Amino acid sequence: MDRLRNLASQKAVVIFSKSSCYICHSIQTLFYELGASPAIHELDHEANGREIDWALRGLGCNPSVPAVFIGGKFIGSAKDVISLHVNGDLKQMLIDAKAIWL
Structure with a gap:
């Protein structure tokens, strides 16, 4: 869980993903289109990906990916x-976390 917290706070936007997950790819694309540059952690390419996957499940992620952190x-x-995107709150969250600027 400590490793997860450290990774989640490294950048304004952090996405835990798997390379074969099309929904993960769609979420990543959304953030890029909004102007953010997220840190992407592909759990199937991480040495301790299984451990992170279990920690995400411990947070209530089921399925475990994509899991998104903004501002830690x-x-x-x-x-x-x-x-959040549909109701307009996502963009403001990104601005508040200094992931994007207007």
């Missing part, structure tokens, strides 16, 4: 990110 705070999965 756990935001949620794809469903949560899409909901």
Whole structure:
């Protein structure tokens, strides 16, 4: 869990993903289109990916990816990110975390 917290706080936006997950790719693309440059951690390419996967499940992520952190705070999965984007809150969260500027 400590490793997860350290990774999640390294950049304004951190996404835990798997390279074969099309939903993960879609969420990554959304952040790029909003102007953010997230840190992407592909769990299937990380040496301790399985450990991180279990830590994400411990946070309530099921499935474990994509898992999004903004400003070091756990935001949620794809469903949560899409909901925030649709209601207009995601962009403001990115501005507040200094992930994007206007």
